Amino acid sequence: MPSVQLLFGPMLIGVFFNMILYGILLVQMYTYYQLYKKDAPWIRFLVWYLFIIETANTAFDMFIMYEPLIIRYGSPDGTKFFPTLFASEPLVIVAVSTPIQLFFAWRIMKLTKSIWIPIAIALFGVVSLGGGIWTGVKITIVKLFARKPELHNPALVWFLSSCVADVLITGSLVYSLSKRRTGFVATDDAISRLIRMTVQTGMLTALFAVGDVVFFMTLPHTALNFLWDLALSKLYTNCLMSTLNARASLNEKAHSSSHGQRISTMNPRRQIETYESGHANPLGSPMYELDAQKSFSPASSYPPGDVEYGITVTKVVERMEDPRPSLHTQ
Structure with missing residues (x-):
């Protein structure tokens, strides 16, 4: 039996990490409901669902520590048996992670117009759900800390499948976003920021899942894996909310910079006709505009305010008129 310190x-x-991340999550959810009142109802429902689950998870985790340290203080049962609500932990984590993974699978399908990677992500997410449920049920059967190694098989199914899904999501989003550079410096900078955020958030959840399973498998008679485990659900939800809330700042940056963009005729992309009100350009020279590498028309598959893409592109064409009077007016 491990010492109380290691247990x-x-x-x-x-x-502690769980509760700190819960406070951050509350701020992110408040920001979301203030800024994105026109999001699809099912997305807003998903956020509400996550809020309810995460609130319950925080209360459960507090009681998981209260029971052995207060109620069972000084009793041998405190270090012998798992806390009563301990089985809720894997159930809550997969109840959060699987819907989020399915959400990103849907977004990737919309962005890439392909179903194969989203199907793989959904498959691993569902396998992770099954592994988490299996682990929770097994905990209620095992009950004893001394029999913790018996949880290895279900936990391995749970964590590894979840980790693979997270890596697929991160890689797919980075690849898809990198192909959507527009030629506008401001917009490309915003896309680069979105790629960095995707890598940071997606790989963070994968890192915690890997850390959890490594500590769980290599140190079976300690509780060191719970340094990672008890904060995992909050990481998933905070990552989703940071992705949703990033749209406002990215759109603002892209709009403010694109309206100040000046068009250079030294590096034209596309020549256009310059007839206005039936009169030709008095200088007789062609006008140019920067032609984005991707189409962002209303019929495009990346509409303004897109949940994942999050960037609206505006083309700006400046026309310069000859300050000298026209020859036919002299």
């Missing part, structure tokens, strides 16, 4: 110390620190 409850990592769990207590994991609960």
Whole structure:
């Protein structure tokens, strides 16, 4: 039997991380409902669902620590048995991670117009859901800390499948976004920021999942894996909310910079006719505009305010008229 420090110390620190991330999550959700009142109802429902689940998870985790440290303080049962609500942890994590993974699978399908990678992501997400449920049920059967190694098989199915889904999501989004550069410096900069955020958030959840399974498998008689485990659900939800909320700042940056963009005739992309009100350009020279590499017409598959793409592109064409009077007016 491990010492109390190795048993409850990592769990207590994991609960601290969980509660800190819950506070950050509340701010992100408040920001979302203030800024995105016109999002699809099912997306807003998903956010509400995650709020309810995460609130319950925070309460469960607090009681998971309260029971052995307060209720069972000084009793041998405190270090012998799993806390009563311990089985809720894997159930809550997969109840959060699987819908988020399915959401990103849907977004990737919309962005790439392909179903194969989204199907793979959805498959691994569902396998992860099954592994999490299996782990929760197994905990209620095992009950004893000494029998913790018996949870290895279901936990391995749960964490590895979730990790593969997270890596697929990150790689697919980075590849898809990198192909959508427009030729506008401001917009490309916004896309680069979105790619960096995708890598940072997606790989963070994958890193915590890997850390959880590695500590779980290599240190079976300690609770060090709960340094990662107890904060995992909050990481998934915060990553989703940061992606949703990033649209406002990215759109603002792209709009403010694109309206100040000046068009250079030294590097023209596309020549256009310059007839206005039936009169030719008095200088007789062609006008040029920067032609985006991708189409962003209303019929495009990347509409303004897109949940994942999040960038609206505006073309700006400046026309210069000859300040000298026209020859036919002299």
